């Protein structure tokens with residue numbers, strides 16, 4: 478059930494023909510696991526919170542550093558040094574007091590990933606390294622939980638919607654690198670890709686439109702162009718088995 482206050486808060490999106498009260502109720506009963514409260518996570522978490530996703534788990538092990546603030550707009554300057562999950566949860570609770578935020582200040586590993594994801598309906602990859610993405614991909618494949626994947630650097634980004642066993646999994650097309658590198662990034666790039674991730678999530682959770690299932694969208698900011706390519710399962714993929 479939606480309260481009168483919630484109906485007013487969400488009025489402009491409930492007015493979308495395909496969305497309606499039913500879509501809003503579906504969002505309220507949805508559980509989403511967001512890995513990373515950095516640049517991508519700032520956009521994803523904010524838009525999912527104010528859209529009324531009922532239960533959001535946000536997972537990030539790090540504290541806020543000064544050099545995060547060119548892109549991680551969930552975090553105000555005064556919160557430098559604070560755990561990102563605490564800062565993010567505060568911002569989100571102020572933005573929408575009608576949802577439940579669960580904080581997990583932990584590093585995702587191959588051992589704990591499944592437990593951390595719990596009963597989430599959707600995983601959203603807002604990470605900045607390859608290795609952890611693959612840990613979440615294992616959970617996505619094992620449990621058939623869909624995962625929105627995005628990555629950014631400089632002015633570039635990519636995004637897809639992974640839904641095993643219907644689509645290729647992350648390991649079918651994305652290299653495994655254990656090395657962690659800090660890539661240069663303009664703040665508006667994760668804002669763009671994070672916003673697209675939030676849109677994929679909202680479409681999936683409300684049942685509106687078509688997601689990027691089996692398609693990789695590439696964004697090239699320097700020429701302001703989008704490209705889409707079809708993804709294929711890798712024969713004998715070590716995670717999903719491929720085709």
Ligand SMILES: [Zn+2]
Nearest residue numbers: 646649714717
């Ligand atoms: Zn695969």
